[in-house]
Amino acid sequence: MISCSEAVDRLWAYLDATVGHDERQEMEEHLALCLRCCGELEFAVALRRFLADSEREDVPPDVLARLRGTLEELGP
Amino acid sequence: MPVTETSRQREDFRALVRDQLPRLYALARVLVGSEAEDAVQDCMVKALEHYEQLHDPGAGAAWLKTILVNCCHDRLRARARQPEPVDFDDREAEGFSLYRKIAYEDPFPYSDSVHLDFLYGFSRDDVRAVLLALPDIYRIPLVLVHMEGYLAKETATLLQVPLGTVLSRLQRGRKAFEKGMWDYAQTHGLLKEGVR
Numbered sequence: 001m002i003s004c005s006e007a008v009d010r011l012w013a014y015l016d017a018t019v020g021h022d023e024r025q026e027m028e029e030h031l032a033l034c035l036r037c038c039g040e041l042e043f044a045v046a047l048r049r050f051l052a053d054s055e056r057e058d059v060p061p062d063v064l065a066r067l068r069g070t071l072e073e074l075g076p
Numbered sequence: 077m078p079v080t081e082t083s084r085q086r087e088d089f090r091a092l093v094r095d096q097l098p099r100l101y102a103l104a105r106v107l108v109g110s111e112a113e114d115a116v117q118d119c120m121v122k123a124l125e126h127y128e129q130l131h132d133p134g135a136g137a138a139w140l141k142t143i144l145v146n147c148c149h150d151r152l153r154a155r156a157r158q159p160e161p162v163d164f165d166d167r168e169a170e171g172f173s174l175y176r177k178i179a180y181e182d183p184f185p186y187s188d189s190v191h192l193d194f195l196y197g198f199s200r201d202d203v204r205a206v207l208l209a210l211p212d213i214y215r216i217p218l219v220l221v222h223m224e225g226y227l228a229k230e231t232a233t234l235l236q237v238p239l240g241t242v243l244s245r246l247q248r249g250r251k252a253f254e255k256g257m258w259d260y261a262q263t264h265g266l267l268k269e270g271v272r
Binding site for chain 1: 090098101102103106113116120121122126151171172173174175176179191192194198200203204218219221222223224225228236243246247250253254
């Protein structure tokens, strides 16, 4: 069976489905027996969701006004 | 006066870009930080030059995003050519597990969900600061895949590097991001109960 550190190293690739068939099977065997790595997995899911939700940003009004101004001036 | 084809196209172009400006700016902020506004300006100019290549108006948002990523990438490459002090050592992040670190340090002893409370202590500005402190080679794939939803394969094409390189940068970037989150929380007082 793979070690916890190997499992943790592969966690995000496992969630991204970029691991091969054998590696996926090794991960699943490990996760079936290791409570701590299940915790790592749950946290990885939460952290990825958190990261995905962090991108939205309100554009400062002055920046938006300048960008819109440039857009209107573009072209002949 | 009849509306000409060219003026209609220009209006369509402006409507598309106007609609996408907030998204483009937000993405540029995490890719190039303070150069975001310039990167979006570059993107608008390039997009207008190549607007005739956009055949499917429904794909306009994704098309603009790709152009923006390329503009940001160009800016980062230009920046990389200028000598800059490097204080990032990714060996420190090797083997780091944020999950274990939080469990071990237990920063919120009265919490039933210490890991989630740790995450909720971060504002979007905090997350962006952590990302911007990462080396470009880690930050860009991380943002494109985990914030923008690109596949690793698409990211490799966009950045013109082999898929294996993207996968390895994602792996190391993830560790560096986790380590960066912990270090940032420590130095910015986010490890105190009830900080938010």
